[in-house]
Amino acid sequence: MLLSKQKKNQNPNVRRFLISINVLGSAGPLRFVVNEEELVAAVIETALKSYAREGRLPLLGTDNAGFSLYCPHLGPDALSPWDTIGSHGARNFTLCKKAENAKETAVDNGRGPTAGLPRRGSGTLRSWLNRSLNLKIYSH
Helix, strand or coil: CHHHHCCCCCCCCCCEEEEEEEECCCCCCEEEEEECCCEHHHHHHHHHHHHHHCCCCCCCCCCHHHEEEECCCCCCCCCCCCCEHHHHCCCEEEEEECCCCHHHHHHCCCCCCCCCCCCCCCCHHHHHHHHHHCCCCCCC
16 A cells, blocks of 8 residues: 555655755744755755745745755765765754855955945944943943
8 A cells, every 4th residue: 555655656665754954144944854965055946945935034045056064963064965864864954155255255345344334434343332232330
């Protein structure tokens, strides 16, 4: 009876398992079942389609080449898109957008991290920080 319910094109020897993918900036993880022999690139593509189908924010797009899949248990390096997802023995992953240009993100086009703040003088940033972090404690 169990065999009659299985699809004819599925190989019964292929192991399937549930994975959880956290998307940076999203409220909760994506969960879906994958074959252990599926490539990481295909898993990223499935995750992006599922994310878009659910109408999640922020919008990510569908270009799987612009994303990397990480496994927190395996270290800080992204998984190779040509690896099989089951070869790592992990079930929890994180999906991150790739940096468009490492040099551009490091120096922010030569303007630095304070480029969006208005500048009137050399102490503008310092005075803004002092005003925003100023905590006044009054005694009774």
